[in-house]
């Protein structure tokens with residue numbers, strides 16, 4: 106799978122997981138979006154139905170800062186924008202926070218959801234807390250894997266309702 110990074114250079118370069126993917130030759134830098142754009146503000150949800158586009162044109166991650174980002178940064182990027190369904194960050198900065206994934210976690214999740222599990226695990230091995238992320242989201246990722254967009258939205262709704270019911 107081709108992976109692209111649009112790097113807005115907003116985070117500490119030492120901690121930046123988008124840069125790490127590029128450095129380790131698992132991604133290429135780009136200025137334009139290609140294929141599936143991982144966009145947390147998108148109204149469309151990533152699913153197995155996006156696998157063909159991802160295979161043909163790749164997956165683009167937008168490496169920016171969660172503290173400074175907004176919808177505007179994503180709006181003009183060409184491509185098929187998709188958000189990820191609820192998942193919890195496993196990285197030390199945003200540990201346990203829903204939806205706020207690092208670039209590398211977003212890639213691990215996207216590959217898993219489109220049923221590229223082996224590649225997802227390979228990416229998870231690149232970072233210390235890759236397996237923390239997988240462990241934390243094991244059941245969620247498995248429930249989203251290989252499912253259509255409408256199925257994923259239904260599963261996500263049930264999960265959110267369950268969380269809200271918990272004391």
Ligand SMILES: C[S@@+](CC[C@H](N)C(=O)[O-])C[C@H]1O[C@@H](n2cnc3c(N)ncnc32)[C@H](O)[C@@H]1O
Nearest residue numbers: 116121122143144145167169189206207208211
């Ligand atoms: C906001 S940046 C933060 C990057 C940080 N510098 C790092 O080193 O990981 C994370 C990127 O991963 C993707 N991403 C993270 N969480 C996502 C979600 N819930 N839905 C879609 N894409 C997501 C997006 O491309 C997003 O811009």
